[in-house]
Amino acid sequence: MLRKKHKTVLRTLLVLYAIVFYCSVSNANPLNSGIGDSLNPESPKPVFNLQTNSIQSMNKAQLTLLVDYLFEMDTIPFDLVNNINAAISNLVCVDSKKEVSGLSDITSFPSADFYTGWEINNLFPEKDMLKLKGDTSVTLNLQAFGHNNYINPFNGTITSNFGWRDSVQHKGIDFDLNKGDKVVSAFDGMVRIAKRYGGFGNVVIIRHYNGLETVYAHLSKLKVKPGQLISAGELIGLGGSTGHSTGSHLHFEVRFKGVPVNPKYLISFADGKLLCEELVIKKTKWGLAAFPKDEKQYTIEKGDTIFEIAKRFGTTTASIKEMNGLTGRVRLIAGQTINVAQ
Secondary structure (H helix, E strand, O other): OHHHHHHHHHHHHHHHHHHHHHHHHHHOHHHHHHHHHHHOOOOOOOOOOOOOOHHHHOOHHHHHHHHHHOOOOOOOOOOHHHHHHOOOOOOOOOOOOOEEEOOOOOOOOOOOOOOOOOOOOOOOOHHHHHHOOOEEEEEEEEOOOHHHOOOOOOOOOOOOOEEEOOEEEEEEEEEEOOOOOOOEEEOOOOEEEEEEHHHHHEEEEEEEOOOOOEEEEEOOEOOOOOOOOOOOOEEOOOOOEOOOOOEEEEEEEEEEEOOEEEEHHHHEEEOOOEEOOOOEEEOOOOOEEEOOOOOOEEEOOOOOHHHHHHHHHOOHHHHHHHHOOOOOOOOOOOEEEEOOOO
């Protein structure tokens, strides 16, 4: 088994090898092509001056090495990736075990129109929606680009829900499972993170074509690599209790641009299906509200409160009461239908 320092040396050699391949094909000097500048610690950021014809002349193996180089960077330049996508019909994923094809319906990476980059070091780098003043909302097509499958990441008992737990915000839901149980991807997408990270233990983060990211934590083993394309229902890891965990379970999160969203706002885990095709994500002072587009009414579930319903639909308790002619202390009954929008 390679020691850590040996792995680092090998990793560096692979990066240099990719650069050599690129330069040998394009007849470019690393210093004036921009690749050399990206390795200079004094450079504020990498600057690429690449000829599209040079990339198009590469074969599959050379393109693979160039993609490997890109995934060494903190932020991947989309102009270069677009040239690579334009040069080939079947893109080879950085996971050498999996060949990727049929990317003609996406741009660069999943949800490139929502995100400014492809971060491979920080788990949740973007939280820009919560920094904006006033009401801000966006509608996500959960079945974008024909990727209309949803699969429960694990069919097990939910032991902990989203929300406050022991004076700490629990940003996902927990499924009870045994060590070694198979955990699968909820949607089609691309793996952004697959590594051991603090309290999450072994964690996988997948960015999906609908704009969402899903998080799978406390895994005993990782079965995917960063950059790997994944289909809904495909194995990504095995259940476990790594990180800050008192017992074997799956911690599952749904996030938009780094901000957690209650998974139950869009998924029926009991039925194993989505609650809607189009989801509105709205910034509020409580975080992100999430609800089906054009939803006018809501059916009360056991444990619901006016405050939680208002938070879910991005409105206020006063508005909910006014729309439904309610006054004073309200007692909600499971199965009752109330108005949540005009």
